[in-house]
Each structure stands twice: as C-alpha cells, then as structure tokens.
Amino acid sequence: MTLYPADDRFAEAVRAQLGDDVLRPVSERYLEEPRQRFVGQGGLLALPKTVEEVSALVRLAADACVPVVPYGGGTGLVGGQVAPDGPTPLIISLDRMSAIRAIYPTENILVAEAGAILADVQAAAEDAERLFPLSLAAQGSCRIGGNLATNAGGVNVLRYGNARDLCLGLEVVLPSGDIWHGLSRLRKDNTGYDLRNLMIGSEGTLGIITAAALKLFPQPKGVGTAMLEVASPEAAIDLLSLARDQVGEAISTFELIHRQGLQFLTEVLPDIRQPFAKPPEWSVLIELGLSAGQDPSDMLEAIYVAAEERGLVGDAVIAQSEAQRAELWAVREQIPEANRLVGSVSSHDISVPISRIPEFIQRGARVVAKQGPFRVNCFGHLGDGNLHYNVFPPAGHDKAEFDAQRSAVKRAVHDLVHEFEGSVSAEHGVGRLKTDDLEDYGDPVRLQAMRAIKMALDPKGIMNPGAVLKN
C-alpha cells in the first residue's frame, strides 16, 4: 500500500490529539547507527510517555498510512532503527517509557517498560537479590524493548538463553494501534498461538513492544572465571563437553578468543592487561556460576586438570579476585572496540552447528585467503555456535582501500555459512543490512509464511518498512 510522509499536516494531527509535548525536533542520534552504514533521512520524532500515547500515535499513522520506525537505544548493528529512504517516518522513541513497573521476587519476575536501559534492569534485579542475565557490550545504552525486538544474545546465552528465553509476557501496540495486554506473569499458559515469540525478534515490523514481564534468576553463590589456552577449536569444544560433564549447566560463559584479537588489543588498546605473556593462537574465557557449597576455584582447577590430562589445554589463568576477574573480562569485552579501531573490511555475525565449527574455521581461512591477504579475527560465543567472524585489511593498510572488495568477501563468507547450514545473523538480526541475505539464503517457504504474517498483522505496511522483509 502507498505510504505517505510524516509531514506538517500529520504533525498537526498528532498535536491536536496528544498535545505539544509528545513531538520533538529530530536530533542526529535518532538518524545514526553505530556502523554508519545507514543514515536516517529525518522524520517526525515522538516521545510518548504511556502505552495509550503509543497506541494513539500508531493509530494516527495507520489512518494516514505514515511509516513508523520504533526506536530503542539505537545500538542495533543492522540498521533496523533508521529509515534511509521512503517517505519520512514517524519515529517513536521509547526513551520516556523507562520505568521498572514492578518486581515480584517470590515469582522471579520483573516488569519493565520498553525504554528501560538494560543495565538499569540488571541493577533493579540485583537490588532484589536476583539476576537478570541478559548481558552484552551495549548494556549501558541499549533498551530492553530493543533487546526483545531484536532477540538480543550476548555472553550468557549458553546458560540462560537469549532475550526470547528471558521473557514471560509483553505489552505491545499492534500496527492497528490496538494494545495487546499480554504482560503475563504465568510460567505456563497454553491458550493459543505464541504471539509473544512472534513479536520478539520481529524488529519492530509487527508492532511496538511497550513493556515486558522478564524472568529473574537466583544469583549464583560463587562465580569462577578463567582464561585457558586451548590447543585448537576442536579442543575448545571438547573442553566445553568436559566442563559440562563436571558442572552441568553452571557454565554461563564460554567464549573463544583468537590470537588476532589479542594482537589487536596490543596494537590499539595497549592499556588492557593481557592474560598470557605470549598470546596463544586459541584461548577461551570460561565463567561458572555456582550454587552453595561449591568452590569456584576448586571446580575450575578440577576442569583444568582433567582437560590437561587429555591434552586440551596449555597455559591458564584462574581469577583469584574480583579485580582479576574484571581484567579477564576486559580482554573479551574490548575486542569489539579493538576491531572497530583497526577497522574491518567486513564483519559477520554467524552461527553454524557447534560440531562443525573447527571445519568451518579451516575452510573460512581458505575462502578468505582467496579474496586477498586479509587478517581474520574469529571470536565469540563458542558454546552457542555463534562466531563473530571479522575480516581485516593486512597490517599497515586501511579498510577504505578494500571497499570495493567488501561485498565479495561478505558473499564468500556467507556462502560458506550457508553451505554449513548456518545462519548469517546469529544474534544481531536482519534489520536493513541483511534483507538481501534473507532472500538469498532463507527457506522460501518460511519467507512466504513470514510475508503472509506481515500482511495479516500490518496490511498497510506501516511498521518499520524495509526492515526484515524487503519492500
């Protein structure tokens, strides 16, 4: 259906219904995204304070066939939050809906508005002596509504799942403007289709999440953190199996790190303290969250000893204090920043079946080498089968020199992922960056079903047009 811009007349209609306070001039930050692949073309910015205001805004947009772009923390990496073309949109920011509405410690549930910053949700849980485990680099600025809209992942997925697994209920404004009051605190409810999970991960194309009932967990009684040199990616996978045998689901983090990442840190972030005198080719960051009566260091040492007997591990650093733990985490957490400073030719957020990761890494090296003398930094959430597979220019060169090769590199890596029955967007989503990939690699029957669902719930196509599904 034809869409129309959010023009002055539309702004007048908004003011007439909602007053002057809800609209704001669009500042730059609503038109940018972290990787600068997409630049928003302006639009009308609304900052509603209640779900009823969101509903009224969407209803006005639906009546006038004006596109709507929902805006959370703006930290998404695939351009889902900015509309670079088409009629200028109504941008609905959730900034002013940031309350923690309620917390139910006995039920291990917290109800937050969509605009609540992830770190604030974590802190509210901690105040109640509970854990909200979603944890990712952008947690100081991303907002929980965006985390849910993109089904965010992060470093604790291995144990606690991604954003989808941490949500019990949603309040959503549908493309009609209707409000779905689905803030359920029920752990079990089998009364009909799973609208909640349909909304989660739909990246603002099926509705606007305005609040969520989130699952909390007991805080671990003891936390153990270590960085271990591993002989190979195979050895890392074997180490994970071995650790699982010993401590079950207590492994909250299992991150693979390649030497390239440590070398980048040395180059561009030399203040980061490196765990090993000589950077090993492969290492893993492991963290255990344990219950009462289990000593973290003992558990990690037992894992190390068993792994050492099998020749899986070399050097190891087991954190002996909170400060040492923070140092180990800084290594993992600053690798993306080092990558950004070095500047990649092409970055890939991929997953493949876990047992095929070693083969994928070998094949990937050959595939990339064919494209040119690139450096690869491959790291990430090994326990989830999710690697950040980033390709960099040779030392001494700038990424700009390889702009012309970017799409060929990306295509080569993504083709390989597809051959391995993997995903070209493991945790970042499709946004506007990967709509072509979805067309190229997605199951056609699934795509057809997705289009049918989009048409059923958003017949005018106003919700975040151009994201997930191509126009």
Next chain:
Amino acid sequence: MTLYPADDRFAEAVRAQLGDDVLRPVSERYLEEPRQRFVGQGGLLALPKTVEEVSALVRLAADACVPVVPYGGGTGLVGGQVAPDGPTPLIISLDRMSAIRAIYPTENILVAEAGAILADVQAAAEDAERLFPLSLAAQGSCRIGGNLATNAGGVNVLRYGNARDLCLGLEVVLPSGDIWHGLSRLRKDNTGYDLRNLMIGSEGTLGIITAAALKLFPQPKGVGTAMLEVASPEAAIDLLSLARDQVGEAISTFELIHRQGLQFLTEVLPDIRQPFAKPPEWSVLIELGLSAGQDPSDMLEAIYVAAEERGLVGDAVIAQSEAQRAELWAVREQIPEANRLVGSVSSHDISVPISRIPEFIQRGARVVAKQGPFRVNCFGHLGDGNLHYNVFPPAGHDKAEFDAQRSAVKRAVHDLVHEFEGSVSAEHGVGRLKTDDLEDYGDPVRLQAMRAIKMALDPKGIMNPGAVLKN
C-alpha cells in the same frame, strides 16, 4: 470457506497419487480421546511414511477443501485430536514416521520424526548419555509431534521448560502442502519471524509438524528425591525459594500434593505405598539433579534443616535408594489415575502467578463450596504456578449425579482463575474443549491477531478446524 468431506472420490484421488498403502480403515482409537468428551465421526485415515507423503496429502486436501486432523499419540486431554462434527476429515496419523533421524552428542541435539514415542526419544538420549527432560504421565504412548503441537509440560518444566523450550528446529507441512525445512541445529539464529514457536502450541491448526530438532542436556550426576510435609501452600512457596537459594536451578521437580490425593490413593489404589503414616494436609515432592561433587542426600538434608528452622516443614522422607525414589514418584504419578477412578465432576488445568497461589486455594475452596458439598483435589506443578484443580463428588456419590452442575462448577473456577490473571489451560492446550473459554477470557486483541494469522497461513481453514479457534 466451505469444506467438503473426505469421501470416496477424495480417497480415490489419494490412492491415484500415493498408492494403496497410505490409506487405512479408521479404527476406533483414532476416534476416541481419553476423557470421552468428544467422539470422532469417522473419516479417511492416512498413515504417511515420509514428509513428502504428508505434503502430498495436505496438498490434495487443500485442493479439495477437505478438513485435515493431524493425529499423534491420541493422549491429548482437550479433544484436539478428534473432529466430532463438520465434514468428515482426512485423519493424518504420524504413526509410521517414528524414526530417530540423527543424534549429535557434541551438540546435545537429537532429531526425531513427529511420530516417535516420547519414551523412545528419552531412551535414545539416554543411550547417548544425555537427558531429554520432557516427562509426563503419557510418555509411553504420546508422540513427540503431538507434544510439540500442544507445547506439552510435565514434571520437569521448572528446570528445563516445556516442549517449546526443548526444540531448536522443525520440519512442518504448512496448510498449502508446502514443506518448511526448518530442522535447524543452531542455538542462535536471528533471521526473521519465529515460525517455530508459532507452530509449537498451535495444536495442528497451522500445519503438521513432521520432525523436530530437540535439545538434549547433560545427565545429572546425582539425583535426590524427597517428600516433605509442608505447613501450608505459603510454606511450600517459601520452601521453594529457600531451596533455590541453596541449589540454584538444580531443582527439577517441585510438586504440591494435597491430602485429598493421598486419601484417594488409599481408597482406590491401596497398593501404592504412602510415604507418611498419617497423610499431611499439604506435602511436596522435590527432586534435585546435581552436578559432580554434590551429594544429593546432604543437599536435601541441608534444605530440610534450614526449612525446619523456619517452621516450613514437618515430617520428611528422603529417598535412600532408587526403589524408594520410585515409591515417592509413584505417589505423585498415580494421583491422576486415582482421580480418574474416583471420577471428577470437573477438572481444571490452571495457572496463576505463583505468589498468589495460597490466596487462590483459599478463595477456590469457598467458590467450590458455594456450588455444593464437593471435594477438591488440588495438586501439581507448584514451581510453575500450574495446579490441577479437580472437583469431586462427596464421598459415597458418583460424578454422574452432578452432571448438571459441571458447567457451573467449571465456570466458577475459571472465573476465579481469570480474576487472578491466570490461565484456564496451563499445559493441556485449548483443543475443542476450551474454545469457549478462549472467547470468554482471552485478550480480544490477541484473539484478533490469532484469527488473522490463521487466515493468513490457512486461508481455506482446512487444518484441524474447530480446534483452538471456533469456526
């Protein structure tokens, strides 16, 4: 859209395309359901052997506008598996698609066809030294496709989640006959709408699940089981919190048992060995699944001592052998059979927010008493907020005497559940039994979205018509 019966002409068309082997006379078991509320009216029975055959069958049905009833193990309790009215359907049984297609121990994944019996899936996981945790009374005859179609629950939901949480990927024949090849082994894949969870719990109204990639887990190194007398439902909830503080997510089972259930066992199943000399008003069955280095008896005793100090628990039996463990489980598992032998006036599979359960139980007793001198057996998955709240005739009377009151009792209980923001189908689904409840209690915006999705994916309305959504 008008539907037509699966008549002789349609059977001919099936035989012409798929040969004589796929069709069978409809035996009684395909027309019955355990509670005998619905009786199937016959139809054409197909037993396909491959997903391609399922696809061809559905395509023929779609072309001829013939209703399709997917059939798993037939153990569902809400009549989703039988069509009592409307044009006689094509019944597609998955009996002959029961293979375990593959198992990936390193990845903790098993791929099973929809017709695999749940107990066989559990056994295949065990053979690979893994755990498939879905566990429920019907596991010897229910089939995994039906478990997924109904998002089955059971006794391990507290720790491992329901069927939805145990599935990574699906192969599904959509109402068009198209095959969605979604048997993903990926733990993370954010490429578009969550079709998997939309299919799970849709009770055969959006497609036929033909295979699933299922999550496996490490087998616990030690299992501890105990039955504890608790002072009240409040005390049971406090005990759960206390146990969680001590052992985190290791609690796999936390089941509430009321004296009424133990008395029913004494009456109708006297061979079941009772744990307590005098049945306590309230007790709980708790089971821990522990990792290496944790002694189950020590952990349970520590929980008991702490709970005893706070006055939460009275008598307790901690299983000291596998035989004792089986005895404790038999008590819990045979309560539904005892209920069946006694004969309920009305049974309710409900959930409410966990912290409100004590209040619900008090209010429920008053609400039922107003309806008559009934006995209530309230038991079940307390940790999930899911109670089986069953109402029985007074001692010495038969349920048939109260047939006229059944709907009033049900309505009174369900009204109360609704007032408590609960669900009238926590784990059994909607089927044909609870479509009216969905209309009465469901969020109208959500219902509208469900209808739009149904229309989008099944425009002719052939898939399990009358289930979940009223015709």
